[in-house]
Amino acid sequence: MLDLGCGAGDSLATLLAASGPACVTGVDPDATRLAVAADRIRPGTFFVADGSALAFADGAFDVVLLFTVLSSVADDAQRRAIVAETRRVLRPGGGVLLYDFGVNPGGSETRGLSERQARILFDGCAIESRRVTPLPALARRLARSGRPRTWLSRLPVPRTHHLSWITAR
Ligand SMILES: C[S@@+](CC[C@H](N)C(=O)[O-])C[C@H]1O[C@@H](n2cnc3c(N)ncnc32)[C@H](O)[C@@H]1O
Numbered sequence: 001m002l003d004l005g006c007g008a009g010d011s012l013a014t015l016l017a018a019s020g021p022a023c024v025t026g027v028d029p030d031a032t033r034l035a036v037a038a039d040r041i042r043p044g045t046f047f048v049a050d051g052s053a054l055a056f057a058d059g060a061f062d063v064v065l066l067f068t069v070l071s072s073v074a075d076d077a078q079r080r081a082i083v084a085e086t087r088r089v090l091r092p093g094g095g096v097l098l099y100d101f102g103v104n105p106g107g108s109e110t111r112g113l114s115e116r117q118a119r120i121l122f123d124g125c126a127i128e129s130r131r132v133t134p135l136p137a138l139a140r141r142l143a144r145s146g147r148p149r150t151w152l153s154r155l156p157v158p159r160t161h162h163l164s165w166i167t168a169r
Pocket of ligand 1: 006007009027028050066067073
């Protein structure tokens, strides 16, 4: 599994805690964040790299994770290059797990990626998508607190994020 734009490994650590060990590789252009990921996720292999130019062979991975990465890239050409590399390093029959938001929460360095934009970027692929709530960190804290019925969990939280499983047709 390749976590493209793994950052400090926050999402990867959460996923692995739920799934159990997996053979994971992470890449991110930010060496400082990547070092944190490498320290906390073992076993794992981590490389400083830009997602638009990956040094992996064609078809090297079963699954590629893109968790709030494309929304961190403002430039359309750069987004397309990352998606092209994602598709190149994915083995035939493999899949992309994409999690992102369509509405910009206000960060100047982010640009929302709507489901529609994701479908355009992954043109020709089969996409199963569902809207999900934002605030994953809050959801995790609530789950850990053992109080799933707190007033917070009953708030109608807008489903501004989408989670998609993307495969080649
Ligand atoms: C919001 S963080 C998400 C980190 C991680 N995916 C997670 O969910 O915990 C976005 C990450 O995308 C990375 N990123 C930005 N541009 C990138 C690019 N061109 N190639 C790969 N990663 C990139 C950033 O360095 C940052 O770590």
